[in-house]
Amino acid sequence: MKLKYVIKTLLLGLIFTACSKDSDSNETAITEPDEINNFVWKAMNSWYYWQPNVPDLSDSKIASTATYTKFINGKAPDALFYSLLYQRGTIDKFSWIENSNEIVHVSKIAEIEKKGGFSYGVYPKDASSVNMVALVNYVVPGSPAALAGLKRGDVITKINGSQLTSSNYDQLENAQLTLTIAASVQFINASLVTTDKGTTVTVTKTEIDENPVAYYEKKVYGSKNIGYLVYNGFKSDYNDELNATFAKMKSDGINELVLDLRYNGGGSLETAVALAQMINGNFTNKPYVYLDFNDKHNSNDGYENLSEKVRVFNLVDNEPTFQREESINSLALTKIYVLVSFQTASASELTVQCLKKYISVVTIGEETTGKFVGSNTLYDSPSSNYTSYADRSTKHKWQLQPITFSYYNKDKDANPSKIKPDYAINPYSAFLNLVEFGNVKDPSLKKALELITGQTMRTTGKNTETSLPSMDNLAAFNPTNTAKGLYIEDFKM
Incomplete structure (x- = not known):
């Protein structure tokens, strides 16, 4: 790929619309485009994945300066941004805008x-x-x-x-x-x-600064040394902690892995690629994930390959800053068990979809979110095509997080609407059995251990499936994924 990324992310964030109103009371004739709105429109015109599908983002919109100025100056920055989304709430449920002067969701994959x-x-x-x-x-x-x-x-x-x-x-x-x-x-x-x-x-x-490596435990059943790892976010400032956990698993002789991604909304694409290498490690330099941008950035389309190295970052002024490279600790597993839920998204879904082209991936739990697109943070830095934080305008603190690409496995197979688990667990069973991590009363973990060992796990849990909402009727209940964003951050040329 011609475009290199310092940090590549796919993360589940929250959509918040700033509390501002359209400017419709300005009676003074406007002759120049509003600076912030000009940034919003031009950055979206360049990078937005669905730009060809949005008439108001057509290149012809700037043919007349007067018409363009009237159009973009008629709204507040956030209102303009959301008006430019392609079928907002149905097709595009994930793009968002932020003014860091406001209390809104942060847009970092590695930060406090x-x-x-x-x-x-x-x-x-x-x-x-x-x-x-x-x-x-x-x-x-x-x-x-x-x-x-x-x-x-x-x-x-x-x-x-x-x-x-x-x-x-x-x-x-x-x-x-x-x-x-x-x-x-x-x-x-x-x-x-x-x-x-x-x-x-x-x-x-x-x-x-939450450590996403939330829990690790070795469980032994006969010859099965089972690693249970709860991983809650692909955060690049914890790449070394993740790698160290796999070193611990190697020393523990782990030959089976239960990877819990139920609460993992995504994060660094680079970290996701590294995780795949940690799990297996036998496909170094092979393609792992394919990124597809809009027609204005076709030169950026291409593969991310598996690597034997992982980059380690620290936070400097709350920005992820490269420190060093480490050799990846690999388990050489050919089969893993992944716990998923309706809150499993983006880089977590990528892990399932892309890794299963190389090894067996058994999924247990609920249907995932279904986010096979990503984005990068755009700043008011036109000289770098809106990708440079260092070159951004300091007159304001608006920044964009629009969808800028879709991703696929190495064979470019069409993505499903959602990942359906191989073994379904009723999400409402968690209300009766959501115990501390590692406790086999947890229905999803219990199922994984039973599949690995061939044994029935006897517990004293309260799982009375007959009283739960029917699996066939759960659409009527529709548990709500409170996270609505997915992005790639810190695009660097």
Whole structure:
């Protein structure tokens, strides 16, 4: 590929529209394009993957300066950006814009973020999909959520005293939260019924650089040395920790691997390629993933190959900065078991789709998100075709995260709408059995261990499948993936 990337990412982020309104009250004649909006339009015209499908992004739009100026100056930057998306919410559910003066989702694949320190999924309580609950997937050690006593498997029913609903669950991203936790959870007539604890939990966001290598354990069943690895984000500033974990697995004699990507929304493409090499390692320099850009950037189309080296980054001024290369520690596995969920996306889906062209990949859990596109951060730096952070205008802090490419496995096979697991687990079973990582009561882990060992795992879990929403009718419940973004960051020429 002609274009080299310092950091390549595919990450699950959150879409937030800044609170601004269209400018329709300016009575003064406008003769020049607004500087910020000019950046928004021209960057999108150059890089947006679906640019040919959006009439308002046609090159002909700038044929008349007066017409172009009137068009782009008629909206606030965020409103203009979202008006340019191709079938927003259906085809393009992932592009977003950010003004770093506002409190919005950060756009880094390796950085310190301001957050509460807990991951969650949102579930309807019944088929009406109005009243909701949030299930805590995991809690970051030492985070405000951990210090407040929140734990994996907790069920959040209220936020700031109000019932969690389809209209207010986005408030779970607020800077300070008062959460009501369920004391008990039951399924009655396929509806989720909760009773609340008498006390509440308060969580205040703080700066966290979360280690995505969340949990590792060796489990031994006869001759099976099974590694169970929970990996929650492809973060390039933790490439060395991931590589060190595989070194530990090598020393532990791991010959089977359960890779838990249920809460992994993606991240660095470079890290995803390295992970594949760590799992097998026998296909060095072979093509792994193919990237396809729009017609204006066909020269950037091409393969990312498997490598025996991984680059290590540290954060400098909250930007990932290259430090050194390390030799990759490989397990030489020819089969792995991957736990997936409706929150598994982008680089995690890439891992399944691309790795299975080389080894056997068995998936267990739920249908994935279905995000086979990615993006890169665009800055107001026209001299570098909007890709340079260093050359950006310092007059404002707007930056774009539009979809700029799609990706495929090495054979360029068409991607599915979502990855369907080989062995389906009812997502609502987690409410009764979401125990700490490594506990075999976890239905997905239990299934993986049974497939590996050929044994039935006897547990005392509360998994009463007959009371759960039917797998055939889960579309009516539709658990909500609260993450809506997918991007490649730090495109560097």
